[in-house]
Amino acid sequence: xxxxxxxxxxxxxxxxxxxxxxxxxxxxxxxxxxxxxxxxxxxxxxxxxxxxxxxxxxxxxxxxxxxxxxxxxxxxxxxxxxxxxxxxxxxxxxxxxxxxxxxxxxxxxxxxxx
Amino acid sequence: xxxxxxxxxxxxxxxxxxxxxxxxxxxxxxxxxxxxxxxxxxxxxxxxxxxxxxxxxxxxxxxxxxxxxxxxxxxxxxxxxxxxxxxxxxxxxxxxxxxxxxxxxxxxx
Numbered sequence: 004x005x006x007x008x009x010x011x012x013x014x015x016x017x018x019x020x021x022x023x024x025x026x027x028x029x030x031x032x033x034x035x036x037x038x039x040x041x042x043x044x045x046x047x048x049x050x051x052x053x054x055x056x057x058x059x060x061x062x063x064x065x066x067x068x069x070x071x072x073x074x075x076x077x078x079x080x081x082x083x084x085x086x087x088x089x090x091x092x093x094x095x096x097x098x099x100x101x102x103x104x105x106x107x108x109x110x111x112x113x114x115x116x117x
Numbered sequence: 118x119x120x121x122x123x124x125x126x127x128x129x130x131x132x133x134x135x136x137x138x139x140x141x142x143x144x145x146x147x148x149x150x151x152x153x154x155x156x157x158x159x160x161x162x163x164x165x166x167x168x169x170x171x172x173x174x175x176x177x178x179x180x181x182x183x184x185x186x187x188x189x190x191x192x193x194x195x196x197x198x199x200x201x202x203x204x205x206x207x208x209x210x211x212x213x214x215x216x217x218x219x220x221x222x223x224x225x226x
Contacts, residue, residue, distance in 0.1 A: 046216040
């Protein structure tokens with residue numbers, strides 16, 4: 004079974020803090036993704052990565068950056084957290100570019116920025 | 118620009134009856150479509166997919182229909198069970214997925 008784990012289930016930070024959200028997958032997947040989920044807006048793609056050290060902007064990258072130094076790990080960074088970044092953050096991985104891109108999701112991190 | 122739309126935020130269905138969840142899209146370049154199911158405090162889990170070259174895919178109680186001319190897909194669940202109560206997301210994809218806003222399905226015992 005594919006397992007995608009996220010470092011925290013719940014996180015509370017203050018405005019202006021630097022925040023790291025970590026994601027690890029154990030199935031040697033090529034692709035990794037970061038989404039945020041907000042009521043009425045569904046899942047929106049922040050960043051994704053097809054390979055180590057590669058990253059692509061998604062639909063809402065502003066205020067975020069990412070790091071992929073190892074294949075199994077994909078980090079989302081909030082350089083200076085703001086209250087409008089309070090959300091549920093979901094990490095996902097998928098096998099590769101030629102697959103159906105079925106994405107496997109982690110359990111999510113609920114981030115609150117005060 | 119919402120490329121994938123789920124116009125019904127919620128749906129209630131009697132146990133044993135058919136649940137039909139709908140999804141509309143605007144991007145005709147999507148190669149495939151997927152449905153995900155999400156319980157509270159969990160990540161979405163994959164349910165069923167369909168290639169853009171097909172019009173139907175079935176897996177047990179779940180069937181997805183694709184009408185490319187109408188840019189519409191639907192998920193049928195027959196018979197509906199209490200454990201089906203969840204939020205359902207449709208998504209269209211190429212190298213990445215674009216998700217709809219979700220429909221909360223409630224199965225009434």
